[in-house]
Amino acid sequence: EVHLVESGGGLVKPGGSLRLACAASGFSFDNAWMTWVRQAPGKGLEWVGRIKGNSDGGTTDYAAPVKGRFTISKDDSRNTLYLQMNSLETEDTAVYFCSKYDWNDGEHYYFQSWGQGTLVTVSS
Amino acid sequence: DVQMTQSPSSLSASVGDRVTITCRASRSVSNYLNWYQQKPGKAPELLIYAASILTSGVPSRFSGSGSGTDFSLTISSLQPEDFATYYCQQSFTTPAFGQGTRLEIK
Numbered sequence: 001e002v003h004l005v006e007s008g009g010g011l012v013k014p015g016g017s018l019r020l021a022c023a024a025s026g027f028s029f030d031n032a033w034m035t036w037v038r039q040a041p042g043k044g045l046e047w048v049g050r051i052k053g054n055s056d057g058g059t060t061d062y063a064a065p066v067k068g069r070f071t072i073s074k075d076d077s078r079n080t081l082y083l084q085m086n087s088l089e090t091e092d093t094a095v096y097f098c099s100k101y102d103w104n105d106g107e108h109y110y111f112q113s114w115g116q117g118t119l120v121t122v123s124s
Numbered sequence: 125d126v127q128m129t130q131s132p133s134s135l136s137a138s139v140g141d142r143v144t145i146t147c148r149a150s151r152s153v154s155n156y157l158n159w160y161q162q163k164p165g166k167a168p169e170l171l172i173y174a175a176s177i178l179t180s181g182v183p184s185r186f187s188g189s190g191s192g193t194d195f196s197l198t199i200s201s202l203q204p205e206d207f208a209t210y211y212c213q214q215s216f217t218t219p220a221f222g223q224g225t226r227l228e229i230k
Contacts, residue, residue, distance in 0.1 A: 045211055047219040108174040109215045110158045114167035
């Protein structure tokens with residue numbers, strides 16, 4: 001069974017940094033595509049970025065609002081996904097979820113497994 | 125980027141009602157469209173993928189249809205546990221979610 005557990009959220013001042021972690025188990029982590037999705041209080045879901053599995057190059061992609069400020073990485077030895085957030089803005093306040101790409105027939109992807117989320121509050 | 129627009133943003137209905145939520149893409153996404161249900165304080169749950177394929181364990185009262193730019197999620201007979209917020213998400217390119225449809229009890 002896939003299990004994802006986020007940690008690292010908290011209160012940070014504007015301009016500050018924070019690193020979130022997502023501990024994964026129950027699947028082959030090194031070749032999995034992983035993603036971060038956030039949800040501001042009372043708002044909808046927003047894709048943050050992803051990292052491809054090692055067999056697909058391990059490259060990253062980011063949404064425009066976080067590009068250049070956020071970095072996704074992973075430690076395969078620890079089965080852990082990370083989100084390094086720098087130059088944080090009040091608009092980054094949200095619950096951050098990690099999830100795993102799953103595919104049907106190798107073409108259609110979807111997010112079937114999610115962590116419980118971790119709250120990041122950016123405020124002075 | 126492909127933008128997703130859902131309608132309505134909120135909807136009031138009664139147990140037993142049939143409801144339909146629509147989702148429109150800013151350009152064609154073929155059938156690369158997923159639907160999620162989210163309850164307060166919880167992570168989203170996948171209901172439907174590839175526009176019409178029901179995830180294992182999801183009740184058959186849920187159904188999805190559409191292709192290209194126009195999609196719909198239908199609940200044939202609302203149950204108390206269905207009152208939640210629903211999101212569409214295109215998987216044709218980098219992911220994008222609709223803004224959500226909040227389904228409330230009338």
